[in-house]
Amino acid sequence: MAFLEIDNVCKSFGPVDVLKNISLDVEEGGFLVLVGPSGCGKSTLLNTIAGLEGLTTGEIRIDGDVIDDLPPAERNIAMVFQSYALYPNMNVGQNIAFGLEMRGMPKAERDAKVQEVAKTLQIEALLERRPGQLSGGQRQRVAMGRALVRNPKLFLFDEPLSNLDAKLRVDMRTEIKRMHQTFGTTIVYVTHDQIEAMTLGTKIAVLKGGIVQQYGTPAEIYNNPSNLFVADFMGSPAMNLIPVEIDGSWVRLTRDGDDPLVLDFDQLPASVGNMSGKQVIMGIRPEAITDSQGGAATRASSHRTVTAKCRIDVVEPAGADIFAITALGGKEVVTRLHQDWVGQAGQNHDLVFNLDKVVFFDAQSGERLR
Amino acid sequence: MSSYASQKSAIGAGKLVRAALYAVLILFAVYYLLPLFVMLVNSVKTLDEIRGGNMMSLPEHFTFEPWLTAWSTAQIGVEPTGLRPFFVNSLFLVVPAVVISATLGALNGYVLTKWRFPGDKIIFGLMLFACFIPFQIVLIPMARILGLIGLAGTTSGLVLVHVVYGLGFTTLFFRNYYAAFPDELIKAAKMDGAGFIRTFTRILLPSSGPIIVVTVIWQFTNIWNDFLFGASFADFDSMPMTVALNNLVSSSTGVKEYNVHFAGAILAALPTLVVYIVSGRYFVRGLMAGAVKG
Ligand SMILES: Nc1ncnc2c1ncn2[C@@H]1O[C@H](COP(=O)(O)OP(=O)(O)OP(=O)(O)O)[C@@H](O)[C@H]1O
Numbered sequence: 001m002a003f004l005e006i007d008n009v010c011k012s013f014g015p016v017d018v019l020k021n022i023s024l025d026v027e028e029g030g031f032l033v034l035v036g037p038s039g040c041g042k043s044t045l046l047n048t049i050a051g052l053e054g055l056t057t058g059e060i061r062i063d064g065d066v067i068d069d070l071p072p073a074e075r076n077i078a079m080v081f082q083s084y085a086l087y088p089n090m091n092v093g094q095n096i097a098f099g100l101e102m103r104g105m106p107k108a109e110r111d112a113k114v115q116e117v118a119k120t121l122q123i124e125a126l127l128e129r130r131p132g133q134l135s136g137g138q139r140q141r142v143a144m145g146r147a148l149v150r151n152p153k154l155f156l157f158d159e160p161l162s163n164l165d166a167k168l169r170v171d172m173r174t175e176i177k178r179m180h181q182t183f184g185t186t187i188v189y190v191t192h193d194q195i196e197a198m199t200l201g202t203k204i205a206v207l208k209g210g211i212v213q214q215y216g217t218p219a220e221i222y223n224n225p226s227n228l229f230v231a232d233f234m235g236s237p238a239m240n241l242i243p244v245e246i247d248g249s250w251v252r253l254t255r256d257g258d259d260p261l262v263l264d265f266d267q268l269p270a271s272v273g274n275m276s277g278k279q280v281i282m283g284i285r286p287e288a289i290t291d292s293q294g295g296a297a298t299r300a301s302s303h304r305t306v307t308a309k310c311r312i313d314v315v316e317p318a319g320a321d322i323f324a325i326t327a328l329g330g331k332e333v334v335t336r337l338h339q340d341w342v343g344q345a346g347q348n349h350d351l352v353f354n355l356d357k358v359v360f361f362d363a364q365s366g367e368r369l370r
Numbered sequence: 371m372s373s374y375a376s377q378k379s380a381i382g383a384g385k386l387v388r389a390a391l392y393a394v395l396i397l398f399a400v401y402y403l404l405p406l407f408v409m410l411v412n413s414v415k416t417l418d419e420i421r422g423g424n425m426m427s428l429p430e431h432f433t434f435e436p437w438l439t440a441w442s443t444a445q446i447g448v449e450p451t452g453l454r455p456f457f458v459n460s461l462f463l464v465v466p467a468v469v470i471s472a473t474l475g476a477l478n479g480y481v482l483t484k485w486r487f488p489g490d491k492i493i494f495g496l497m498l499f500a501c502f503i504p505f506q507i508v509l510i511p512m513a514r515i516l517g518l519i520g521l522a523g524t525t526s527g528l529v530l531v532h533v534v535y536g537l538g539f540t541t542l543f544f545r546n547y548y549a550a551f552p553d554e555l556i557k558a559a560k561m562d563g564a565g566f567i568r569t570f571t572r573i574l575l576p577s578s579g580p581i582i583v584v585t586v587i588w589q590f591t592n593i594w595n596d597f598l599f600g601a602s603f604a605d606f607d608s609m610p611m612t613v614a615l616n617n618l619v620s621s622s623t624g625v626k627e628y629n630v631h632f633a634g635a636i637l638a639a640l641p642t643l644v645v646y647i648v649s650g651r652y653f654v655r656g657l658m659a660g661a662v663k664g
């Protein structure tokens with residue numbers, strides 16, 4: 001039995017169905033990330049777990065106990081809000097202590113707890129300040145302190161980093177990860193940033209239109225997306241999604257002003273092989289298409305590679321790697337080359353395709369062909 | 371060179387515009403301050419001097435007599451009581467009426483924005499509508515209701531009238547203010563275990579300074595200056611200041627003591643002036659800064 005169980009939860013606002021049969025579970029100490037585009041129902045799901053919104057149907061359990069009918073304060077859940085929601089009229093110490101005060105904890109005990117939390121988060125020097133006098137990162141830390149001090153069973157985070165600048169976002173991401181590791185708390189974390197999802201989560205649920213598109217570990221989601229939406233949404237640069245023709249075990253990719261590129265898979269799953277003459281999308285991540293130097297490593301680690309000459313249209317050095325863009329199947333295809341690669345745009349170069357990493361989708365339904 | 375010259379002339383033109391602006395502003399200020407000036411200087415003159423001289427001139431014989439008369443010995447009704455008892459009446463009317471209507475307005479605003487319920491928009495719409503009902507329309511039904519509940523002619527009755535009539539405005543003020551108050555703060559308070567009342571008193575109210583000041587100024591001046599309700603619903607013992615002042619000024623017997631009238635009128639206006647000056651100082655903005663990421 002999992003620690004947090006979300007069982008067939010539906011939620012509608014009047015006629016609008018926002019959550020549709022959501023079922024997820026998290027182990028104790030797990031880190032579940034809910035990710036998806038704006039308006040897909042992430043915050044709504046989080047609010048139903050917190051008790052700030054009621055469910056329409058379904059059940060939520062913590063440690064086996066149904067919590068649907070408990071008011072938010074009795075669920076033993078703490079939440080860090082997107083805006084941090086620090087009480088503007090109280091100083092940092094009072095902000096952190098407020099939840100304890102409402103639960104009737106005596107002042108001396110409260111103060112000790114606040115000190116302890118402030119120490120862990122290194123905000124002792126800020127306790128007398130008002131939220132208005134803090135920087136974004138400091139506010140974020142206070143908001144976490146307010147959640148931590150109550151020692152809850154479950155933490156909820158609603159896009160806590162979305163309003164910070166890029167550098168601070170990376171720092172705070174690390175800090176949240178460290179907090180998770182030190183305290184071993186169970187966390188449900190909402191973001192629409194797929195990099196945050198990949199780096200933080202032990203499990204990721206990808207949502208779209210109130211439906212769970214895929215639920216799995218970051219590696220499963222990244223390597224084995226279950227449909228076109230997930231494939232496109234997770235990863236940066238995104239997975240290349242190329243329309244192809246299936247011909248036995250051959251996969252044919254058209255090329256402008258050139259012969260089609262044919263990838264010989266030797267053996268294709270039956271579901272893909274049966275699709276000859278139908279519309280199929282091949283998905284391949286940029287790092288699975290590399291130059292001959294990077295290809296050496298690829299060849300060593302994978303079963304099947306294909307090397308082919310392709311025209312490089314654009315070269316984009318990105319420091320650690322070089323992204324080169326070619327055209328296949330009428331699509332721009334991003335490839336990820338070794339940083340020492342030298343070559344000119346507009347010329348043909350050898351590219352190595354790692355066929356182990358290729359996935360196929362039914363273009364009609366968007367579903368994965370396995 | 372030429373650009374320097376044109377720049378210089380531009381600065382010159384700017385100065386001219388500014389001077390004209392100030393001239394106009396000063397003109398308007400004088401225009402508005404003139405009546406106050408006339409009232410002030412004539413309230414400290416003797417009656418003879420007013421009759422014989424110029425309204426605008428400064429007093430030759432400075433005297434406080436008219437103020438004392440207006441305050442404590444002027445003939446309002448049968449007794450020479452001055453305005454003092456009616457000033458007290460007005461205070462006993464305005465303080466509870468302002469406190470009650472502002473408190474209820476704040477609670478209404480809180481519920482209408484943070485504890486929404488089906489039909490809340492309609493209720494708010496109806497309350498808004500109350501702001502547009504003219505005084506005259508409610509006079510007769512109100513008189514009837516006051517009679518029915520036995521509050522006719524009492525200060526409590528007047529308090530009730532002003533609370534009911536002011537509720538639309540105070541609700542509107544607080545609702546609009548609280549609508550901009552971040553919902554996440556309310557959610558955070560819920561998660562922290564604060565209930566309906568404590569969320570209001572601990573989170574919302576401490577951030578409501580500016581709107582409380584606005585509401586108090588608005589309600590205080592309106593209720594203090596009200597004449598129609600006072601004249602309609604109060605009897606002699608509960609008569610507010612404005613009605614008493616009218617009785618003083620329009621009493622038909624004897625000579626018109628203009629200096630006393632001026633002093634009385636200033637006395638009647640003084641509390642609203644004080645409210646403006648005192649609470650204006652607390653009109654602090656930016657209390658919300660820092661509540662939300664910025
Ligand atoms: N109180 C409400 N009444 C009606 N519809 C609502 C309400 N709250 C949310 N919705 C709708 O539910 C859907 C999901 O909203 P939600 O806030 O959960 O999205 P989200 O995934 O958190 O998006 P974002 O990334 O922009 O925060 C949206 O289409 C929204 O318009």
Ligand SMILES: [Mg+2]
Nearest residue numbers: 042043044158
């Ligand atoms: Mg959201």
